[in-house]
Amino acid sequence: EAGVAQSPRYKIIEKRQSVAFWCNPISGHATLYWYQQILGQGPKLLIQFQNNGVVDDSQLPKDRFSAERLKGVDSTLKIQPAKLEDSAVYLCASSLAGSIDSPLHFGNGTRLTVT
């Protein structure tokens, strides 16, 4: 099966600019996650979707971050305006079901550098 696809692979922007990341999950996977991974740390959940509804976005900085999942398939994560501390790898993951024993399948991420 095809894996989780993410683009772009790398992005460099200046602070206060905006940026968007795209994710295409594995076909048939109802649950989609966006994680932020800062260098040397583990992935931190930003938002979880079940189909096209938000399950948890408690750790999403909503003043600058937004995410949507249209038609319950692809998803985009946007940052506007970006800050220096947003420099990180943004990982998208999907799972077959939303149950807590479903393994997550990750994409290779988008590495964002904010200068």
Place this chain on the structure above:
Amino acid sequence: SQKIEQNSEALNIQEGKTATLTCNYTNYSPAYLQWYRQDPGRGPVFLLLIRENEKEKRKERLKVTFDTTLKQSLFHITASQPADSATYLCALSGGSYIPTFGRGTSLIVHP
């Protein structure tokens, strides 16, 4: 506050030896614990899941233990190979149904 602890120092071992990585947690009651492997520039890859009522789980050269009394999981790789060199992440799932990750431990297997 909830905390997941994995050794921040890299584990260096010789090829053929058993690597043992530790995941400790506090203020958590996870029903499941997962281990992932992450290579540089790549996303984490799922390896094993163990449930709270399971003491041990095996898959080929991998073995995971889960002690809910000690609040600890051990991850073993037997007969380690240089290709096993990577960062290994543990993730807990509990009532929130959202896997929460530790920072990972880097394993370096020397030939």
